[in-house]
Amino acid sequence: MTQDVRSSVDGDGDVLIVTAVEAERDALLRGLRNGSPFDVVAGGVGPAAAAASAAARMARRRYRLAICAGIGGGFPGRAEVGALVVADEAVAADLGTEAPEGFLSLDRLGFGSIRIPADEGKSARLAEALRSAGLPVVVGPVLTVSSATGTGETAKVRAMRVPGAAAEAMEGYGVAVAAQNMGVPFLEIRAVSNPVGPRNRGTWKIEAALERLAEAGAVIREVFG
């Protein structure tokens, strides 16, 4: 996986967009039409890579907004394949410890919070603009996990742990931590490629989700460009 790949609109951007992989970055760039002021980077898979990539970028220049974007799993009944999910918060759903009485989150352990809110006004504006563009949008918590869900049981556990959970991915909380540390507003958007549940990679609608991401990119350009 390429880490921290510089994009064709790199350098002068004042909106940072962090994806995991190059295919996601390229889809967004199609929608953004390579236009300034967006600095789009494929930072690698997982919260650590995403946080490191976002922090490195933010250390070099001041951004007015940081967006984590990519494909993701949708919780059945909340966000179906083909939908876009705009996060109202990024939730590190597996950050904590197991205990005989169940999972204890970072909050319960007194070490911080597993929840970082998205910028309320900006996420509302984005969701409204996506709807106006005729795109299917769900607003809700997006879980960040280090291990993607691969069974129905884990899907149930995670959905119960985070009521209203709409989607799951692997980078949002990392970008959110970096943004929070720098005082930069944060957003996350996911195009749903697969249901959260039993792993069946062959059925993931990756191309369709990337196309949806490109459509979202065009709206992001309108709203934040």
Ligand SMILES: O=C(O)c1cccc(C(=O)CC[C@H]2O[C@@H](n3cnc4c(=O)[nH]cnc43)[C@H](O)[C@@H]2O)c1
């Ligand atoms: O194989 C490809 O062509 C391809 C193109 C774009 C993206 C991928 C990925 O596998 C990206 C991994 C990325 O996707 C997120 N993701 C997607 N579904 C889930 C899920 O159900 N649970 C957790 N994460 C998911 C995640 O953010 C990964 O970084 C492949």
